Amino acid sequence: MKINILASGSRGNASIIRTDSSCILIDAGLGIRDLVKRLRLVDVMPEKIDSVFVTHEHTDHIHGLGKFARNYNTPVYITPGSYVSLHGKIKKDLHGKVNLFDPGESIATNGLDIKSFKVSHDSAESVGFTFSENGKKIGYVTDIGELTPLVIDELMNCNVLVIESNHDPVMLENGKYHFILKQRIAGPEGHISNITASTLIKEVYSDKLKAVFLAHLSRENNRPDLAISTVYENLQTIEGFEEEKTKLFLTYQDRPTEWYEI
Ligand SMILES: [Zn+2]
Ligand SMILES: [Zn+2]
Numbered sequence: 001m002k003i004n005i006l007a008s009g010s011r012g013n014a015s016i017i018r019t020d021s022s023c024i025l026i027d028a029g030l031g032i033r034d035l036v037k038r039l040r041l042v043d044v045m046p047e048k049i050d051s052v053f054v055t056h057e058h059t060d061h062i063h064g065l066g067k068f069a070r071n072y073n074t075p076v077y078i079t080p081g082s083y084v085s086l087h088g089k090i091k092k093d094l095h096g097k098v099n100l101f102d103p104g105e106s107i108a109t110n111g112l113d114i115k116s117f118k119v120s121h122d123s124a125e126s127v128g129f130t131f132s133e134n135g136k137k138i139g140y141v142t143d144i145g146e147l148t149p150l151v152i153d154e155l156m157n158c159n160v161l162v163i164e165s166n167h168d169p170v171m172l173e174n175g176k177y178h179f180i181l182k183q184r185i186a187g188p189e190g191h192i193s194n195i196t197a198s199t200l201i202k203e204v205y206s207d208k209l210k211a212v213f214l215a216h217l218s219r220e221n222n223r224p225d226l227a228i229s230t231v232y233e234n235l236q237t238i239e240g241f242e243e244e245k246t247k248l249f250l251t252y253q254d255r256p257t258e259w260y261e262i
Contacts, residue, residue, distance in 0.1 A: 001112075001133045002261035003160060006030070006038040008215040008251035013061050013142060015162065016044055017131050022110040025052045025074075026129065026140060028065040035064045042256050050109060051075040051099075053116075056126035056143060057082040066093030077101055079116075081125025103127045117154045119144040122189040130154055136262050138162070139204075142216045145189040147200050155204040159262045162251075163200055165214035165231060166191035167221035175221050191216065194227045198234035205238050207245070211260050215251045224250050 006014040012030040016023065016039070023044060028035060039046050052074055055061055066086075069076050070093040077099045086094070101107060103118035103125065111134075116127040121143045128141035128151060139158040141151060155161065172182055172193075184190050192200070194214075201212055214227050228248055235241050235248075251257055 001131065001136050001138065002259050003138055003162070003213075004042050004044075004259045005162060005213055005215065005251040005257045006035070006042065007253060007256070008142070009217060009219065009253035010060050011253055012063060013055075013216065014038070014064075015140070016042065016049075017112070017138060018044070019110070019112055019133050022050050022112045023048050024109075024112070024114070024131070025049045025068075027055055027061040028052055028068045029059070029061040029063050032064040032067040032071070035068060038256050042259065046072050049074055051077055053114060053129060054078040054082060055128065055140075056121060056123040057085040058123055058143065061143070062086065062090065066090035069094050069097045073097070075099055077107060077114075079103060079125040079127060082123065085124040115154065117150055119151060120146050120148060120189055122184065122187075128154065130158065138262065144192055145187055146192070147196060147203070152200070152203045155200070157206055157208055158204065159208050160211045160213070160260060161201065161204070161209065162213040162215050163197050164192050164216040165194045165197035165222070165227045166216050167193050167218045168223070168226050168230070169193050169195070171223075171226075172218075172221040177220065185218075185221070191218075194222065194230035195234065197227075198231040201231065201235060202238055205235070205241070205246075207240065209246050210262060211247045211249060213249045213251050213257065213260075217251070219253070
C-alpha cells in the first residue's frame with residue numbers, strides 16, 4: 001500500500017492511496033485541471049481511480065469533485081451531511097455516482113478496508129479515515145478541531161499517519177486574521193496546532209509507526225520548519241522514539257509529495 005499527498009492546505013486538498021488492486025482518491029479539493037495534472041505527475045491516470053472518498057464539504061476538499069466524478073465517471077463516497085451541503089451544481093455532476101456512508105461505517109473495496117470515523121470540525125458531517133490492507137494501516141485526519149477519544153482510538157497501530165498540523169498558536173495569535181477567525185481556527189471545531197498534532201502522534205505512537213505526514217499547514221500562521229521542529233521536539237519525549245525509525249514528512253500546497261510505500 002502506498003500514499004501520495006497531491007496537495008495539502010486551505011487552497012486545496014487531495015491524496016492518493018494505491019494498492020496492487022485499488023486506487024482511491026481522498027478529497028478532490030483542487031480545480032479539475034490542477035488535480036488531473038498532479039495525478040499525471042505521480043503516474044496515476046485519472047480514469048484509473050476507483051473511487052473518491054470525501055472527508056467533508058468545505059471547498060478546499062471538494063472544489064474539483066463534481067467535474068472529476070462527471071468526467072471520469074468515478075463513484076464518490078460521502079457522508080449524508082456533507083452531501084446535502086454541496087452546491088446544486090456539484091450535486092448535478094455527481095448524479096448517479098454518490099454512495100452515502102455514515103461516520104463509523106467501514107467500506108471494503110478490492111482487498112482494501114476503509115474505515116470512517118467522526119471528527120470535530122465546523123462542517124456538516126466530517127470524517128477521518130483509516131485504510132487497511134494485509135495487516136498494514138494508514139490513518140488520515142485533517143480539519144479536526146480537537147483530539148477526541150474516538151480519533152485516538154481509531155488511529156492506534158497505524159504504520160503511516162497523515163495528520164493536520166495547521167498552525168503555531170503564537171503565530172496565529174499575533175497574526176493578521178480577524179479575532180473571530182482566530183477563535184474559529186483555534187476552537188474545538190477548527191484546526192489543530194503543531195503541538196496538538198504532536199500530542200496526537202504521541203497518544204497513538206507504537207513502534208509500527210514508520211511515517212507521519214504533517215498536513216494542512218497554514219500559510220499565514222505556520223512555517224514548515226517550525227511545524228517539523230515542534231513535532232520532533234515533543235516526540236523526543238517518547239520512550240524508545242528514534243528519528244530514523246519514524247520519519248516526519250511535510251506536505252505541500254503547490255506540489256505532490258514523494259510516494260511513501262508501507
Ligand atoms: Zn480544509
Ligand atoms: Zn474544513
